[in-house]
Structures are given as structure tokens and as C-alpha cells.
Amino acid sequence: MADFECRRCKRPVRVNRSHYDVFEQMHYVCFHYEFEHDAFSDGDPDEDCGVPGCPSAPAIRQEERLATTVRALLDDWSDGPPANWDNHSIPDYLAALLSRLENANGHYASRGTPIQWNSWEVIQELLRAATVGE
Incomplete structure (x- = not known):
């Protein structure tokens, strides 16, 4: 089994391996914070950005x-x-x-x-x- 390493955090990608390329070779969470989160939350990673699936959403x-x-x-x-x-x-x-x-x-x-x-x-x-x- 080939290693899938997140290009952002350098840890193994296991859960969303089938979407490794969709998420630009990152974990979903790393992808979200890299490309989606800042556009909606003024950059605060603890703030819910409103994007469905935001890990910071309560x-x-x-x-x-x-x-x-x-x-x-x-x-x-x-x-x-x-x-x-x-x-x-x-x-x-x-x-x-x-x-x-x-x-x-x-x-x-x-x-x-x-x-x-x-x-x-x-x-x-x-x-x-x-x-x-x-």
C-alpha cells in the first residue's frame, strides 16, 4: 500500500485516501484550512466559517x-x-x-x-x- 502523506502537515492520510488528489494531497481538514476557511472567517481557525463541514463549526x-x-x-x-x-x-x-x-x-x-x-x-x-x- 502506497504511503499517502499530507503535503501540508506531513502526516499520513488514511481516512480520505480515495480523495487524496481531490483535496490536493492533503487531509480534508488541512485542505479546508488552507483553501476555504480564511475566505469566510477572517483567518481565525477557531471561528466557524459557515462552509458545510467546517471543523470549527460548533x-x-x-x-x-x-x-x-x-x-x-x-x-x-x-x-x-x-x-x-x-x-x-x-x-x-x-x-x-x-x-x-x-x-x-x-x-x-x-x-x-x-x-x-x-x-x-x-x-x-x-x-x-x-x-x-x-
């Missing part, structure tokens, strides 16, 4: 975003089954959600993005994704 913000997503999904049903959903019953929706959960790696790979490190964001994305057929 967990409460992620919980609130997930709650907002669930409220929006519930609002979609305020006048009956939503026309823009493929799954119009709870069993169909839950079956689609289960499929998305079991195939999360494929879901992200088909979009060309790595799996989010933050489980709150993964749940939020998969809840939305289960509204449509695969």
Missing part, C-alpha cells in the same frame, strides 16, 4: 441545520404528498432513506465528493436525498 449549529431540514421536509407535506417527491408514503420514504444510508459511499462517489466528516451533515443530506428515486 455541534449545535449542525443540530440546528438538521432540525431545519426536517422542518422543511415536514412542511413539504403540509398540503399532502409533495409533487416534487418520488416517495409519497412513509414506508417508501423510509425504504429510500435506508437505501441511501446503506449506499452512502456510492451516493457521495456519484456526486464526486467525499463523505462529509460531520455525521449531522450526512444525515441532513441523506434525508433530502431520500425524497427522490435513485
